[in-house]
Amino acid sequence: MADLLEVSALTKRFGGLVAVNNVSFSVREKEILSVIGPNGAGKSTLFKLISSFLRPTSGQVRLKGERISDLAPHIAARKGVVRTFQETTIFKNMSVRENVIIAHHLRSTASLIGFFLGTGTAKADEAAFGASADDILELLGLSSLAGEIARNLPHGHLRALGIAIGLATNPSILLLDEPFAGMNHDETMRMVAMVKRLRELGLTILLVEHDMPAVMKISDRIVVLNFGEKIAEGTPAQIQNNDKVIEAYLGS
Ligand code: ADP
Ligand code: MG
Numbered sequence: 001m002a003d004l005l006e007v008s009a010l011t012k013r014f015g016g017l018v019a020v021n022n023v024s025f026s027v028r029e030k031e032i033l034s035v036i037g038p039n040g041a042g043k044s045t046l047f048k049l050i051s052s053f054l055r056p057t058s059g060q061v062r063l064k065g066e067r068i069s070d071l072a073p074h075i076a077a078r079k080g081v082v083r084t085f086q087e088t089t090i091f092k093n094m095s096v097r098e099n100v101i102i103a104h105h106l107r108s109t110a111s112l113i114g115f116f117l118g119t120g121t122a123k124a125d126e127a128a129f130g131a132s133a134d135d136i137l138e139l140l141g142l143s144s145l146a147g148e149i150a151r152n153l154p155h156g157h158l159r160a161l162g163i164a165i166g167l168a169t170n171p172s173i174l175l176l177d178e179p180f181a182g183m184n185h186d187e188t189m190r191m192v193a194m195v196k197r198l199r200e201l202g203l204t205i206l207l208v209e210h211d212m213p214a215v216m217k218i219s220d221r222i223v224v225l226n227f228g229e230k231i232a233e234g235t236p237a238q239i240q241n242n243d244k245v246i247e248a249y250l251g252s
Contacts, residue, residue, distance in 0.1 A: 004029045004204050005050070005081070005173055010059035010069075012045050019045040021228035022059070027173060032195065032205045034215045036239075037225035038248055043208045044177070046225065050206070051083045051175055052076035063172065080172030084162045084179070092151040096142055096161055099150055100133045103168035133168065139201075140164045140194060156187045160194070167198070174198070176207035180214045192218045212249075216240065224248070 003026040012020040020042045027033045037043050048054040050061050052073045061069040068076045077083075091099050137143045140160040145153065150161060159179070166174055179195065180188045192214055199205055209215050215222060216236045224232040224239060226248040232239055239245055 002029050003027065004064060005206065006062040006065075007046075007050065008060050008062070010046070010049055010061065011057045012042075012049055012054060013057045018228050020049060020056075020225075023225070023228075023230045024059075025223050025230065025233055027204060027206050030199060030202060030204055031220040032199050032207070032218055033221050033223065034219040035206070035208045035223045035225060036210070036212065036215055038251070039210075040227075041225040041248075042228040043225060045228075047083070047175060047177055047208045051081060053083075077169060077171075080170075081175065082166045082169050082171035082173070083175040083177060084166045090150050090158065090161055090165065093149060095147050095149055096153070096164075097133060097137060097146040099161060100136055100164050100168045103165040104133065104170075136164050136167050139167075139197065141190070156183065156190075159183075159191075163194075167203075171203070173204040173206060176205060176209075178209055178211075179207055180209060180211040188214050 005027040007026070008024050010020055010023045011018065023042075023046065035043055035046060045054065049056050049069065052068060052071050052075075056069055060067050063079055063081055066079070068079060068081060071079070091102065094102070134143070134146070137146050140163060142157065142160055142164060145157060150158070153161060163174075163176070163179075176195070179191055183191060188211065195205060195207070195218055207218075219236055221233065221235060222239045223230055224242070224245050226244075231244045231248060232242045234242070
């Protein structure tokens, strides 16, 4: 499979601290690649560098060969590197379905104002996007909640809505930031199945995660960070038996 996203010698310093140190790896098309590592390993910083929320001190990130690490986050998102939306980005007073439709507008740069005003253009767009929005809701198990006001959703469904919004912007690669955090076993298994389904549909997924068992179940490949450096890369079986990885986790 071709490489979709390339991370090359990526480094981020905060003053004297090197949070991400000369990290390189690639994400292949249609794979699920997870980045794991103990607390403070640099996962969140790496995630922000890849989604262009932070600028690297040195090194770069390329999407389909094009350098994206100097772009503003919304431009990177428009190019197809989309991180899931946090609860703060969800319009809590709107319905689940409206949130997904708005995300389509953000990507298409169709008039958001038009959407709110209910003008002709916005209505036509809504109709055009309707089927796709419904497909996304279905995929994330949100169909029966489509008319529900977002603020009333239980936590797990709210997280699913964050992913639905990301999907609605039609990403090339979806970045998931700790998708299993705070989830119980059943919720985690549902999320694992759902992410796998997205990959089957052709999506490429990069996730940063702490939950080791879930990562082992879901990933095609895993990159392990420790103190900002990549210490291992491989299949779940390879990572599970890697001495450096075991040591890093035991030490944490
Ligand atoms: P992880 O997500 O793996 O727990 P982080 O990327 O959050 O790790 O942090 C890596 C290191 O960088 C930590 O030592 C953290 O304290 C430091 N760090 C992260 N963000 C900042 C920042 N904005 N300013 C200074 N230090 C930071
Ligand atoms: Mg973190």
